[in-house]
Amino acid sequence: MNLIHCLTFDIEEHFHVTAFDSPMRRRHWNQLESRVQQTTERLLAVLEQEHGRATFFVLGWVAERHPRLVQAIAQHGHEVASHGYAHELITVQTPSRFREDVRRAKGILEDLIGAPVLGYRAPSFTITAETSWAFPILVEEGYHYDSSVPPNQPLPPTARRRNGKPGTVGSFQCLPTDAGMLWEAPPSTVQIAGVRMSLAGDGYFRLLPYGLLLRSLKRVETDGHPLVMCLRSWELDPDQPRMRGRLLSRLRHYVNLHKTEGRLACLLREFRFVPIRDAIAPVSVLTPWGTARQVACKG
Ligand SMILES: [Zn+2]
Numbered sequence: 001m002n003l004i005h006c007l008t009f010d011i012e013e014h015f016h017v018t019a020f021d022s023p024m025r026r027r028h029w030n031q032l033e034s035r036v037q038q039t040t041e042r043l044l045a046v047l048e049q050e051h052g053r054a055t056f057f058v059l060g061w062v063a064e065r066h067p068r069l070v071q072a073i074a075q076h077g078h079e080v081a082s083h084g085y086a087h088e089l090i091t092v093q094t095p096s097r098f099r100e101d102v103r104r105a106k107g108i109l110e111d112l113i114g115a116p117v118l119g120y121r122a123p124s125f126t127i128t129a130e131t132s133w134a135f136p137i138l139v140e141e142g143y144h145y146d147s148s149v150p151p152n153q154p155l156p157p158t159a160r161r162r163n164g165k166p167g168t169v170g171s172f173q174c175l176p177t178d179a180g181m182l183w184e185a186p187p188s189t190v191q192i193a194g195v196r197m198s199l200a201g202d203g204y205f206r207l208l209p210y211g212l213l214l215r216s217l218k219r220v221e222t223d224g225h226p227l228v229m230c231l232r233s234w235e236l237d238p239d240q241p242r243m244r245g246r247l248l249s250r251l252r253h254y255v256n257l258h259k260t261e262g263r264l265a266c267l268l269r270e271f272r273f274v275p276i277r278d279a280i281a282p283v284s285v286l287t288p289w290g291t292a293r294q295v296a297c298k299g
Contacts, residue, residue: 005227006185007054007273008147010121011040011062011073014234014241016087018124019249029061032241037066039237044076046236046261050268054078055275057121057147060085060105067112074113079275081119082106082143090126090134090148099137106141118277122148125187136179145172145183145280147228172226172280185276188227190216199229206235206256210263214270226279227271235260 015025015032025032040056047054056073058080063070074080085105090098102120109117120143127134127148138146173184188199192212197204205213220227234240238257242250 003221003224003226003272004279005221005229005271005273006276006279007052007229007268008121008231008276009040009043009054009056010083010230010232011036011056011058011069012083012087012232012234013059013062014237015243016059016061017232017234017253018087018089019253020243020245021087025243034065035237035240036062036233037069039233040066040069040073042236042261043233043264044072044078046265047078047268048076050265052268052273053275053278054273055081055119055147055277057081057083057119058105058109059083059087060101060108061087063105063108063112070109070112074115079119079277080109080113080115080117081121081147081276082109082117083121084123087123089124090122090131091128095133095137098134099141102138102143103141106143116142118144119185120146120148122146125149135175135182136177139177139179139182143182145185145276147185147187147230147276149184149186183280185228185280187230188220188225190220192216199227203235203252203255205229205231205263206259207252210259210266213263214266217267217271221271228276229267229273231260231264236264 013029013032013034013036015029046052056078058070058073060082070080082102082105085101085108088097088101093101106117120138122134125148127146134148135146173186175182175184189196190199190213191197192208199205208216217227235257240257242254245253
């Protein structure tokens, strides 16, 4: 098979994850040990060694503190996309607060790389039926695609309201919203032992036996579907400080961190990956930076 797949990374600190979030910890973010620079540089080195290219959803909070890191990501030929600014779940934001968050992150990133930022991923994949008001806001703020809808979820109703059925390209869907069209690139799912599993977080990449994971991914490819793989930068950092939290959260976060880098290198030898931007480009008309308000969806 010669399918092109997408590899994505959320670039955030180990203490940003939702499972360990609290108002108290949030107040201390600036005092906690920053490790995102070294883990992302490690990630860039693995990708360079294996000739892979990816989409990096960078948190605005991180970009402000590590501007050269964001520039290095772009200079290595990867796509810089937005993970929002403050890593707040959309389910606890108002539409105006969400708009402010995605606008702020996009502005910071574009100033750093001098190029348009087209993609957005919500913290913990929190665009659901209840938060589908986020789609037209993303279009109005100049985003061309989103990668935040949890797999196996029906499309939020706002996305279906106009123009009938959404278009599809592989696992990507072209969503009509009240503000224009938006591509959705949801994380892939795989069927393992009769159970459909998401490739969005939850440590699947580290928890499953590698042979089983690889066979499952190959099956998706054989079925003709491109993969959208999702990892977080801290997953390449086995030495990160351990935080207090629920036992299940700690298990998901810390188990087999030492295996991520080797597995990632193997994966890059098995599949051909491109950034989401490049996968969508052949079927989109990308309008010039600054005037982008709508994606024309074809295919
Ligand atoms: Zn995140």
